[in-house]
Amino acid sequence: MRRKLSTPCAATGFCGECSSPRRICRVYSIIERKPVNSDITVILCGEPMGF
Numbered sequence: 001m002r003r004k005l006s007t008p009c010a011a012t013g014f015c016g017e018c019s020s021p022r023r024i025c026r027v028y029s030i031i032e033r034k035p036v037n038s039d040i041t042v043i044l045c046g047e048p049m050g051f
Contacts, residue, residue, distance in 0.1 A: 015048070 001010045007020045015025060034040055 005022050008018050009015045
């Protein structure tokens with residue numbers, strides 16, 4: 001909603017099965033090495049947390 005994208009979750013306010021090419025959820029990020037002069041904290045949650 002904040003980004004004003006035309007995705008199902010922006011219209012309904014709830015996350016659902018979205019195959020929209022403009023989706024910003026369901027993103028996987030792979031970090032091979034820690035970037036120089038930075039700290040990384042990874043937090044894994046076993047439940048939906050929302051935005």
